Amino acid sequence: MADENQQPVFQIQRVYLKDMSLEQPNSPAVFLEQESPTIEIAVDVGAQPVAEGIIESTVTITVTAKVQDKVAFLVEGKQAGIFEIRNIPEEQLDPLLGIGCPNVIYPYLRANIADVITRAGFPPVHLAEINFEVFYQQRLEAFAQQQKENGAGIVMADGSAARH
Incomplete structure (x- = not known):
């Protein structure tokens, strides 16, 4: 096959919001609390092939805010990107999927999560750079x-x- 002589390809085909959920199990009472919530953040990344040379990469963030032992809100967002990745040496592929693709996707997810939290009636949570x-x-x-x-x-x- 002629792939041996071809240039490496790494192109973004599309970035999209794959999943977003919001739960406010203790609303409206939680809005009356005077105490600031504690925030817990969980991060996960993933990648899976879609077609030959096409990979879907995902970043999932879960933000849980609690006031004392009550959940104020829980937001989980999954941002995805479709990338064309061809002729990349095998030893560079895993770091590209684990570092390069998430770096492209994460800023979109940060904005989407901040927007959902604000729309839910809470002060914005600005996620730090990862x-x-x-x-x-x-x-x-x-x-x-x-x-x-x-x-x-x-x-x-x-x-x-x-x-x-």
Whole structure:
């Protein structure tokens, strides 16, 4: 195939809001609370092939605000992008999907989440920048640690130790 001689391709085809949900289980009473809510934020990234050379990348953010032990609001947003990725060396593909694509998508998600929270009647929550390179490295380390822990205790039926 002629792919060997072709230039690497990394192009954004589309960025879109894939999913957004808002829950306010304690409204309207929560609006009368004087105490400021505590905010918890969870982040996840993902990627999956759509077609040959076409990948959908996603960033999911969950923002939970609590006043004492009551949930004021919970917002979960998933922003996605479709990227054309061709002729990228295999060792560069995973970092591109774990760092490059999320860096493109995240600013859109930040704006969408801030908008939903404001429209819900709460002061805006401005999400901080995320260093997806550090996030990617942490995920790799956690995966390696998990593999190490899972692989350490496996003993085969014949008594020999198996390693991963």
